[in-house]
Amino acid sequence: MSWVTKTLSSTLGRKLIMALTGLFLILFLTGHVSGNLLLFKNDGGEAFNIYAKFMTTNPAVKLLSWLTYLSIIGHVIYSIILSRKNKSARPIGYSESKASTNSSAASRNMGVLGTVILLFIVVHMQSFWAQMHWGSIPTVTYGGEEYKDLYSIVYAAFQVEWMVALYVIAMIFLGVHLSHGFASAFQTLGLNHKKYTPAIEGLGKFYCIVIPALFASMPLYIYFTQS
Amino acid sequence: MKLTLKVWRQKNNSDKGGFVNYPLDGISKDMSFLEMLDVLNEELSEKGEDPVHFDHDCREGICGMCSLYINGKPHGPQQTTTCQLHMRSFSDGDTITIEPWRAAAFPVVKDLVVDRSSFDRIIQAGGYVSVNTGGVPDANEIPIPKIIADEAFDAATCIGCGACVAACKNASAMLFTSAKISQLAMLPQGQVERKNRAEKMIAQMDEEGFGACTNTGACAAECPKGISLTNIARMNREYFSAVLSSDNV
Ligand code: HEM
Ligand code: SF4
Ligand code: FES
Numbered sequence: 001m002s003w004v005t006k007t008l009s010s011t012l013g014r015k016l017i018m019a020l021t022g023l024f025l026i027l028f029l030t031g032h033v034s035g036n037l038l039l040f041k042n043d044g045g046e047a048f049n050i051y052a053k054f055m056t057t058n059p060a061v062k063l064l065s066w067l068t069y070l071s072i073i074g075h076v077i078y079s080i081i082l083s084r085k086n087k088s089a090r091p092i093g094y095s096e097s098k099a100s101t102n103s104s105a106a107s108r109n110m111g112v113l114g115t116v117i118l119l120f121i122v123v124h125m126q127s128f129w130a131q132m133h134w135g136s137i138p139t140v141t142y143g144g145e146e147y148k149d150l151y152s153i154v155y156a157a158f159q160v161e162w163m164v165a166l167y168v169i170a171m172i173f174l175g176v177h178l179s180h181g182f183a184s185a186f187q188t189l190g191l192n193h194k195k196y197t198p199a200i201e202g203l204g205k206f207y208c209i210v211i212p213a214l215f216a217s218m219p220l221y222i223y224f225t226q227s
Numbered sequence: 228m229k230l231t232l233k234v235w236r237q238k239n240n241s242d243k244g245g246f247v248n249y250p251l252d253g254i255s256k257d258m259s260f261l262e263m264l265d266v267l268n269e270e271l272s273e274k275g276e277d278p279v280h281f282d283h284d285c286r287e288g289i290c291g292m293c294s295l296y297i298n299g300k301p302h303g304p305q306q307t308t309t310c311q312l313h314m315r316s317f318s319d320g321d322t323i324t325i326e327p328w329r330a331a332a333f334p335v336v337k338d339l340v341v342d343r344s345s346f347d348r349i350i351q352a353g354g355y356v357s358v359n360t361g362g363v364p365d366a367n368e369i370p371i372p373k374i375i376a377d378e379a380f381d382a383a384t385c386i387g388c389g390a391c392v393a394a395c396k397n398a399s400a401m402l403f404t405s406a407k408i409s410q411l412a413m414l415p416q417g418q419v420e421r422k423n424r425a426e427k428m429i430a431q432m433d434e435e436g437f438g439a440c441t442n443t444g445a446c447a448a449e450c451p452k453g454i455s456l457t458n459i460a461r462m463n464r465e466y467f468s469a470v471l472s473s474d475n476v
Contacts, residue, residue, distance in 0.1 A: 007470045011399075011439040012429060012463060082439050086397035089331050089438030095246070096324045098299035099396065102448035107441060108396055184442040190467060192460030 011085070014078050019188035021075040022181055026207070028068045033214050040221065045151025046142055052150045056132060076118060083111045106180040113177040120170035127157055158222040167219040171212035178208035228254040228314060231322040232267060234279055237335050244335070246324075260303060260312040261286060261293060280338040286310040288451065291386030294393070295339055296326040301390035301449050308388060308451045328389055330398035332435040345435040346387050346403060352431035353424035354407045356416045375413050382410040384452045391446035391454070397438030402446035404432045405462035406454045412465050422469035429466050 007013040035055065038048040055061050099108060106113065128150065131137055137148040157163050182204030186192070191200070230251045237244025251270075254263050261283050268278035284292035288311040297303035303312045317323060325339060333341040371379075383406075391402035408425055411417030417424070440459060447456045 003470060003476055010429060010466075011433050011437075012466050013470075015439055015463075016467065086399070086438035086441070089398035089436055090329050090396075091331055092329055094296060094299065094326055094329055096299040096326075099394075099445060101300065102394060103396075103443035103445040107443035110441060180442075187442045187456065187460050188440075188463060190460045190462075190464030192457050 011082075014082055015188045017074055017078045018082065019185040021071040021078070022185045024067065024071045025075065026178070026182065026185075028064075028071070029211055029215075031064075033211055036218060037214070039151075039154065039218050045140075045149065045155070048151045048154075049140060049147045049149055050142065052132065053147050072121065076114070079111060079114055104180060106176045107184070110177060110180060113173050116173045117170060117177060120166065120173075123166065124170075127163070128153060155222060158219040161223075164219040164223045168216045171216040174215075175208045175212035178204065178212070182207055228256060228317070228319045230254055230263075230317070230320070233322055233324045234339070235326045236279070236338055237327075239337055240334055254314055256313070256315040258314045259286070259310055260295070260297070260314065261310050263314055280336075280340045282340050283310060289386060291388035294328050294341065294389060296328060296393055298324055301328070301393040302388075302451055306449065306451060306453075308386075311451075328393040330389075330392050330437065332398065332400070332437050333389060333392065341389075343387070343389050345437070346389065346400070348435065349400065349404055349428050349431045350407060353420065353427040354411070356411065356420065358416070358419060369415055371414060379410050379413040382406045382413070382454065382458055385410075385450075385454050386452060388451060390449050390451060392437065394445040394449035395438065395440075396443060396445065397441060399440050399446070400432050400435070400437040401440040401459050401462065402450060402454055402456075404428055405458035408462045408465055409458045412461065421465070422473040423475070425462070425465040425469040426473060426475060429462075 001009075008017065035051055036048075038051050039045075041047045055065075131153055132148060132150055135153075137150060138152060139146050140149045141147070158167075183197075183201045186197070186200050191197075232249045232251055233246050234249060235244060236247045249267055249271075251263070251267055254266065258266070261281070264279060264281060271278045282292045282294050284290040286293070288308045291308070293302075293309040295302065295309045297309065297312070302309045304316050305312055327333075327335050327339045328341045328343075330341075332345040333343055336342050385403060385406035387403065389400075389403070392398050392400050395401075408428055411424060412421055442456070442459075444456060447454060
């Protein structure tokens with residue numbers, strides 16, 4: 001085995017991949033939520049549709065999207081590899097465990113939280129991303145140029161109660177995943193120091209509440225104000 | 228005190244094992260947990276039954292031999308070693324569940340005794356300094372700033388008990404291994420073998436079948452010596468920089 005494959009198949013190498021893909025997804029979510037704030041603009045979706053076209057056609061954005069797909073796939077594959085290794089490290093469990101006295105529930109359930117997020121990602125990509133790429137979407141014209149009216153698809157989706165519920169629940173799971181994951185990734189990278197770790201932990205607490213809350217507010221806003 | 232002990236009994240490694248309940252009376256609050264087990268074992272011996280096997284040696288909290296997963300926590304309800312746990316931490320009438328450490332890398336030998344030689348093999352893989360150090364050098368001959376000496380010493384207080392593995396949901400040995408890597412990485416004597424040490428000890432840790440780290444922090448919360456998670460971060464830095472710069476292609 002070369003040193004690269006050896007490193008990436010060690011527990012620490014695998015954790016490095018989890019941390020780097022997780023942090024990239026955190027960056028992605030920040031961008032994604034900022035762009036989607038355009039849904040709150042009361043212009044019938046014009047700004048949002050123009051932004052959506054830019055996001056699907058700009059070459060630099062394309063590269064970033066591919067990195068995002070890779071990160072999701074890598075994060076999920078390595079979470080399965082690590083979870084299986086972790087399971088086999090304790091074939092016989094304890095009959096009694098007071099784990100809640102020594103660790104947070106979020107940290108002990110990253111796999112379950114992640115699985116719900118993955119299910120959400122599949123439904124989410126099927127509803128919007130696949131439609132935008134291959135679906136038959138109505139078009140609108142702004143200033144003589146034709147745009148796919150993704151806004152109308154989003155608008156219709158968020159009239160459906162179970163979709164709104166799914167989005168809100170998934171965002172709660174994402175928030176809990178990140179309540180541990182955000183700071184954990186820095187620890188994995190070896191970045192733990194009394195000078196900046198409190199700041200990272202604070203930022204993590206802020207991020208894991210604000211970003212999922214902003215995402216969840218979009219379906220809620222459309223459902224309650226536009227019908 | 229009157230107690231009921233629910234103890235894991237297992238004849239040998241291939242036996243399936245199971246819990247056996249033992250009522251116990253006349254236990255003093257001032258007894259240590261191991262003394263309480265001594266009382267049980269005396270009673271069992273008098274009845275001609277096989278005493279409960281458990282590990283112990285110094286009974287002063289320094290050797291790391293005692294183990295036991297007591298009422299859902301390694302070393303019981305206090306953050307200390309089982310030999311330093313006293314019966315005043317329990318109440319009259321309690322049922323106390325006693326299990327062995329559970330990890331693939333710590334196979335049960337008998338009853339509550341597990342084989343922790345996987346830890347020894349991690350140390351053998353690199354937890355040493357192989358330069359000839361000669362006789363005891365004069366104090367302060369090798370200048371080491373006090374802050375660093377203290378931090379290395381803190382890491383060196385790890386007694387290798389394995390409570391970190393027992394506490395971790397992944398049965399990960401990262402806290403132990405990181406303490407052993409840290410203690411030498413910070414001192415001048417440890418520099419020569421620094422990169423090899425990180426690579427080899429971590430490879431051995433993986434080979435023994437310990438799990439990975441999810442940074443839950445359960446290990447540090449249960450460690451009787453208060454070994455901190457900063458050691459795991461340091462180990463990760465040591466490892467990543469070693470694989471990027473060592474000569475092991
Ligand atoms: C956008 C979505 C996601 C983000 C931003 C994210 C972020 C993170 C971060 C930052 C970590 C911490 C890494 C570390 O401890 O070094 C993490 C851990 C983890 N994630 Fe995710 N994640 C996401 C989705 C998922 C999905 C879909 C799954 C699985 C199906 C998943 C499973 C896990 C697991 C199991 C861990 C713990 C790994 C371990 O240390 O044992 N995550 N995630
Ligand atoms: S790190 Fe703590 S819990 Fe783990 S072996 Fe050392 S002393 Fe025991
Ligand atoms: S018997 Fe030595 S530490 Fe408990």
